[in-house]
Amino acid sequence: MFGRAENPELWSFLESLRQDEILSGTVAAIEPFGVFVALDDGPDHPVFPGVGFITTPELSWRRSEAVPDVVRVGLRVTCVFLQFDTWNAEARLSLRAARPDPFQAFADRTVEPTSRIIVALDFDNRRAADEVVGLLGEECRFYKVGMELLTAAGPDLIEHLVAEGKEVFLDLKLFEIPNSVAGAVRAAGALGVSMVTVHSMGGTGILAAAVAAARDFPQLRVLALTVVTSMTSSDLADIGVTGSTEEQVLRLARLAKGAGCHGVIASPQEAGPLRGVLGAGSLIVTPGVALPGESPGEHARTGTPRAAVAAGASHVVVGRTVTRAEDPAAAFRLVRAGLEL
Structure with a gap:
């Protein structure tokens, strides 16, 4: 969908990331299925608001917590890199992994x-x-x-x-x-x-x-x-x-x-x-x-x-x-x- 040939800078950045690497950025958009993050050191995504993405379960250890209670657009966040989603050409991130598990x-x-x-x-x-x-x-x-x-x-x-x-x-x-x-x-x-x-x-x-x-x-x-x-x-x-x-x-x-x-x-x-x-x-x-x-x-x-x-x-x-x-x-x-x- 977002191939290497069409987006060489994006792919080069995503392939350079290592699992559990700490990344910082700004919440760019909140969707029903998760949160887009514009990463400080990352390029723009050709379609999405940010090259980083956090699924809803990865936002907080408290699964009943509403998304607006955890993040808002414009909030600075520090996340853990989980994996390179090659289909969407985005970095899958975890906000909760960067915080102690309270349970x-x-x-x-x-x-x-x-x-x-x-x-x-x-x-x-x-x-x-x-x-x-x-x-x-x-x-x-x-x-x-x-x-x-x-x-x-x-x-x-x-x-x-x-x-x-x-x-x-x-x-x-x-x-x-x-x-x-x-x-x-x-x-x-x-x-x-x-x-x-x-x-x-x-x-x-x-x-x-x-x-x-x-x-x-x-x-x-x-x-x-x-x-x-x-x-x-x-x-x-x-x-x-x-x-x-x-x-x-x-x-x-x-x-x-x-x-x-x-x-x-x-x-x-x-x-x-x-x-x-x-x-x-x-x-x-x-x-x-x-x-x-x-x-x-x-x-x-x-x-x-x-x-x-x-x-x-x-x-x-x-x-x-x-x-x-x-x-x-x-x-x-x-x-x-x-x-x-």
């Missing part, structure tokens, strides 16, 4: 091992899921419901879990046109779920649509799936993606961060690099964990729960380790004990 200190004090463990209800019928939930009782507070169980049992199961005081991670891996994704996220929010997944390969459009749709549901967090844990670098090569799985995970995580997602889904092996890229305030949820000596199953990129959390994961997703155990509650306590060491 992080509280979160650090209140997160304890039980809250970090999500048990995956990977069943094809509700009776099996209800049985495991009953056996775990008060031990477990957080459950993952995927497409198989949702299709088999319907939304009633989710409403039941929420009514029982449980948190639900609805793993839909949404990958559709933005309007359809937004509708699905709103439906998830209405069910009372705490997390919903969107596929980051869908690009900024669907990620931003999901984040915008979630704003009406304060409890709902939008997580971007990066690369599923069963895939390897050779699998990525099969679909034309060059580089390692870690490189692709980090690339998509930056895209998700720029779109305002609350966090990402990735394997335990990428938890450390992701924490460095995303900072302290983002959720990093890691499926594919197994206790030492256990089979990783279909997961190609795995790790122990303890190693994942130590590397930077905010949550671990455990499945067969707990749900197929002879005593699920004892197995859950074993996972929790590993996180307490």
